[in-house]
Amino acid sequence: MRRVGVFICHCGTNIAANVDVKRVVEAVKDYPEVAFATDYQFMCSLPGQDLIKSAIAEHHLDRVVVASCTPRLHEPTFRKAVADGGLNPYLFEMANIREQCAWVHAGDKERATAKAIDLVRMAVAKVKKHAPLTPSSIPVRHRLLVIGAGIAGMQTALDVADAGYEVVLLDREPTIGGKMVMLDKTFPTLDCSA
Amino acid sequence: MVAAAQHPNIKIMTYAEVEQVEGYVGNFEVTIRQKARSVDVDACTGCGSCWEKCPQKVTSEFDQELAQRKAIYTPFPQAVPNVPVIDRSNCRHFTREKGKCRVCQNVCPAKAVDYEQQDQVIKEKFGAIVMATGYDLFPWEEAYGEYGYGKYPDVITGLQFERMNNASGPTGGRIVRPSDAKVPQTVAFIKCVGSRDEVKGKAYCSRACCMYTAKHAHQVLDKIPGSQAYVFYMDVRTPGKAYDEFYQKSVHEGAVYLRGRVSRIYPQGDKLMVCGEDTLLGRQVEVAADLVVLATAMIPSRGWEQIARTVGVATDKDGFFQEAHPKLRPVETFTAGVYLAGACQGPKDIPDTVAQAGAAAAKVCSLFSRDEMTTEPLISEVNERLCSGCGLCVPVCPYKAIELKTIQERIPGGQRQRQVASVNSGLCQGCGACNVACRTGAVTLKGFTDDQLLAEVDVVCL
Numbered sequence: 001m002r003r004v005g006v007f008i009c010h011c012g013t014n015i016a017a018n019v020d021v022k023r024v025v026e027a028v029k030d031y032p033e034v035a036f037a038t039d040y041q042f043m044c045s046l047p048g049q050d051l052i053k054s055a056i057a058e059h060h061l062d063r064v065v066v067a068s069c070t071p072r073l074h075e076p077t078f079r080k081a082v083a084d085g086g087l088n089p090y091l092f093e094m095a096n097i098r099e100q101c102a103w104v105h106a107g108d109k110e111r112a113t114a115k116a117i118d119l120v121r122m123a124v125a126k127v128k129k130h131a132p133l134t135p136s137s138i139p140v141r142h143r144l145l146v147i148g149a150g151i152a153g154m155q156t157a158l159d160v161a162d163a164g165y166e167v168v169l170l171d172r173e174p175t176i177g178g179k180m181v182m183l184d185k186t187f188p189t190l191d192c193s194a
Numbered sequence: 195m196v197a198a199a200q201h202p203n204i205k206i207m208t209y210a211e212v213e214q215v216e217g218y219v220g221n222f223e224v225t226i227r228q229k230a231r232s233v234d235v236d237a238c239t240g241c242g243s244c245w246e247k248c249p250q251k252v253t254s255e256f257d258q259e260l261a262q263r264k265a266i267y268t269p270f271p272q273a274v275p276n277v278p279v280i281d282r283s284n285c286r287h288f289t290r291e292k293g294k295c296r297v298c299q300n301v302c303p304a305k306a307v308d309y310e311q312q313d314q315v316i317k318e319k320f321g322a323i324v325m326a327t328g329y330d331l332f333p334w335e336e337a338y339g340e341y342g343y344g345k346y347p348d349v350i351t352g353l354q355f356e357r358m359n360n361a362s363g364p365t366g367g368r369i370v371r372p373s374d375a376k377v378p379q380t381v382a383f384i385k386c387v388g389s390r391d392e393v394k395g396k397a398y399c400s401r402a403c404c405m406y407t408a409k410h411a412h413q414v415l416d417k418i419p420g421s422q423a424y425v426f427y428m429d430v431r432t433p434g435k436a437y438d439e440f441y442q443k444s445v446h447e448g449a450v451y452l453r454g455r456v457s458r459i460y461p462q463g464d465k466l467m468v469c470g471e472d473t474l475l476g477r478q479v480e481v482a483a484d485l486v487v488l489a490t491a492m493i494p495s496r497g498w499e500q501i502a503r504t505v506g507v508a509t510d511k512d513g514f515f516q517e518a519h520p521k522l523r524p525v526e527t528f529t530a531g532v533y534l535a536g537a538c539q540g541p542k543d544i545p546d547t548v549a550q551a552g553a554a555a556a557k558v559c560s561l562f563s564r565d566e567m568t569t570e571p572l573i574s575e576v577n578e579r580l581c582s583g584c585g586l587c588v589p590v591c592p593y594k595a596i597e598l599k600t601i602q603e604r605i606p607g608g609q610r611q612r613q614v615a616s617v618n619s620g621l622c623q624g625c626g627a628c629n630v631a632c633r634t635g636a637v638t639l640k641g642f643t644d645d646q647l648l649a650e651v652d653v654v655c656l
Contacts (some may be wrong), residue, residue: 072519090571090641118654125653129646133571138620140220141321142562147212147501151544152536152551153326154198159555161203165562168318169198170207170226172497175273177195178328182256184359184367184413186544187405188440 002128003035005061006120007052009043009068011098016041018102020113024067027117031124035059044074049081056085063087063127067095067120088132095123145170150178199274209279213315215323215505216594218620219531220567222320230311232280233266237306240268240276244298244307252284254364258354260372261364266298266307271362280307322531322558325515326551327501329537332388332395332491340458341387341488347373348466349459349486352403355410359417369417371485374464378484381414382468383407383425384456388491389541390428396491396512402543403489404431408441410487411449423449424481426456426470434545452479459486492541506593507532514540525554528623529593533557572641573622574629576615580636583613587628587637595621596628 008024010016021039029037036059040048043066055061064087066078071094079089097116105112142165146153149171157169169176185192198204207228214225233244248264256269263269265285268278282288286295287309299307331351335344342349348371361367371378385403388395404427411423423444430451432438445451454471461467465482472479494513502509507527508516515538518526525533535551536542542550561567578601588596599616602609615628615637628637638644 073522121653122650125649126646129643129649130641133640135568135571136619137566137568138218138220140561140564140567141222141319143320144322144324144558144562145212145222145224145318145320146324146326146535147505148326148328148495148536148538149198149206149208150326150328150536152328152538152547152554153324154195155548155551156324156326156535156555156558157204158198158201159552160558160562161201163555163559163562165203165559167201167204168207168320169204170210170212172209172211172229173269174209174231174267174277174279175269175275176198176206176208177270177272177274179353180544181195181270181272182258182353182360183356184361184363185409187409188434188436190409 002033002063003059003061004033004063004065004124004127005052005055005059006034006037006065006067006124007043007048007055008037008039008097008120009048009066010039010041011069011102012041015068015098015102018106018109018112019097019116020109023113024097024116024120028120028124031121033128034124035061043068044077049077049084052078052081053085056082056087061085061087062091063130064092065095065120065123065127066092067097067116067123069098070096088134090133091127091130093123093127093130095119142166144168148178149173149176151180153178195272195274206275208275212501212504217319218593218595218618219529220321220561221620222323222531224318224320224323226316226318228314228316229279230282230313231277232282232285232308232311233278234304234306234308234311235275235277237304238277238302239304239306240278241303243301243303245278247297247301249295249297250284250286252281257357257364258351260350260354260357280309322533322561323505324533324535324554324558325501325505325507325527325538326535326554327495327498327538329492329541330495332493334387334395334488334490337394338387341384341456341486342459346459346461346466346486347371348378348484349488351488351490352406352410353490355487356406359410359413369414369485376484377418378414379418379420380422380424380481380483381411381485381487382456382466382481382483383410383423383487383489384468385425385427385489386455386491387488388493389489396493398491398512398541399431400489400492400541401431401546402492402541404429405434405437405440405543407487407489408432408444408449412444412447415444415447415449424468424483425449425451426468427451427453428455434543454479492537494538498538505529505532507534514538525550525557530623531561569619570624572624572639573619574617574624574626574637574639576617577636577638578614580634581614581632582634582636583615584633585613585615586631586633587615590627590631591622592625592627593621593623595623 083089245264250265254263357363389400456470533554535554536547
């Protein structure tokens with residue numbers, strides 16, 4: 001028996017304008033093994049994250065689902081909140097009801113809401129089968145290769161070298177300088193380019 | 195340039211190319227081909243006797259074909275390192291008079307010229323890679339018949355104009371017509387040649403052209419008394435700091451801006467007739483110009499396909515290297531430990547390039563600030579008992595993260611060796627391509643196991 005907490009985000013009006021957030025909460029709160037379900041205006045905000053942390057303690061949650069935006073944006077945020085709440089950060093799943101519901105189905109709130117409910121149910125079914133995962137670590141060699149020695153490559157090389165790291169600045173031409181050294185004066189200051 | 199050359203932490207490798215990149219973030223092993231310069235870098239003093247006496251003239255790439263260089267050359271006087279190379283495809287010693295011409299070797303006081311030098315292939319280890327491969331110009335001669343397909347010598351590119359303006363360039367900084375070396379009185383500039391032209395060129399804006407054209411117009415008016423500068427434009431885009439003021443300055447100096455595209459250039463006497471439309475006045479205009487300068491689009495530097503494949507970075511539809519996120523991760527790529535700086539990521543001017551290069555450096559420094567980095571656990575793992583060692587997963591992995599390894603196992607009556615797939619946790623990005631390819635179900639992606647995915651499907655389908 002799992003105890004899953006489900007948090008539905010409004011994303012201001014980004015989601016709430018096209019998905020009936022309250023109905024999503026109603027639909028999933030009695031779902032098997034869902035111990036807690038709620039909605040909040042901005043789940044990624046500090047109060048939103050605190051909501052996750054306190055619910056984990058209060059409702060003894062062992063799995064968390066957040067339905068909000070793309071995981072590319074806030075998956076790390078919510079994983080951290082879950083970890084701060086005392087759970088393994090990978091006992092978490094995200095449902096994207098902004099890009100995949102509210103935005104693509106703008107103007108069809110009924111079906112966008114139905115799809116959001118499905119996505120949240122899927123996330124709940126999946127998260128129940130999540131296992132705790134632990135990151136591993138790999139060594140880092142402190143040496144940089146810069147491919148191309150124009151203004152971009154030279155500037156990167158200088159900044160990294162100034163920080164005390166070894167840099168190899170490579171170019172296929174016989175000299176460094178790239179396109180920039182071909183130029184005469186450069187805008188907007190009209191100083192020289194070499 | 196001098197700062198980079200003198201920095202104790204920077205090792206410069208010129209005339210070198212990256213051939214292979216193996217490994218992963220923090221642990222790259224890069225194979226570099228140091229092309230044969232045919233000149234001993236340590237012995238050469240950069241005196242220049244060799245290129246003064248070299249009998250073979252070649253069109254200068256650095257001067258954008260407006261001048262000639264020798265077969266042994268440095269691209270320009272301030273080159274770093276100040277050591278020439280022999281261009282073997284044009285050198286007489288290596289081509290038509292095989293072995294005969296030895297002029298440069300004979301005149302070299304340092305005995306630095308070495309015809310026997312070979313390419314050297316070396317392997318070096320790195321923790322991170324920054325791509326800064328830059329841009330080239332759109333080949334307008336192949337697309338713009340109305341501008342003469344490159345057959346009028348006095349229709350030149352902005353970069354050729356830069357070389358002419360440069361004090362160390364082919365004309366010593368004088369603006370002249372390439373055809374007859376006369377000083378032009380009327381110069382026409384055409385913007386968006388290849389940029390913002392989906393039919394003949396690229397859909398994107400090249401971003402630097404509005405500003406450098408304003409600079410070019412200023413330079414014409416400044417250097418040639420009584421001259422006129424006409425600029426044909428679609429829009430004037432000057433959103434940088436102090437940019438619009440700069441553009442306004444060139445207008446106040448007398449540059450005439452005409453809004454409209456040029457439909458045709460044709461020669462008449464020793465003039466070039468530039469025909470276009472002034473869309474603000476709604477009428478045809480014709481300018482009799484002595485010189486026409488085209489602001490051609492920036493495109494990815496030649497060879498971008500190969501270097502992208504070698505290093506393992508994605509490219510966009512135009513061949514620019516793809517950043518991990520256009521707003522939030524603009525200097526990172528989808529390959530951990532590989533970063534982007536400058537025009538290889540998209541057209542940009544010098545201020546933006548320097549800013550982006552600094553951002554890439556900050557990312558590298560933050561990676562290097564630790565001796566170890568944690569890796570995402572959502573990666574593939576192989577169940578060796580199920581793996582048949584068929585190797586189908588190896589070529590489908592876009593990150594080169596899977597190799598076959600040999601394991602020993604006990605069988606009734608003895609031991610045997612067999613091959614199984616092995617995932618490198620530093621390289622695997624968790625894309626799941628290997629899961630799909632695996633016939634025996636031996637490869638699973640942690641966090642996305644078959645069991646988890648089927649649970650999702652069941653809940654909506656059953």
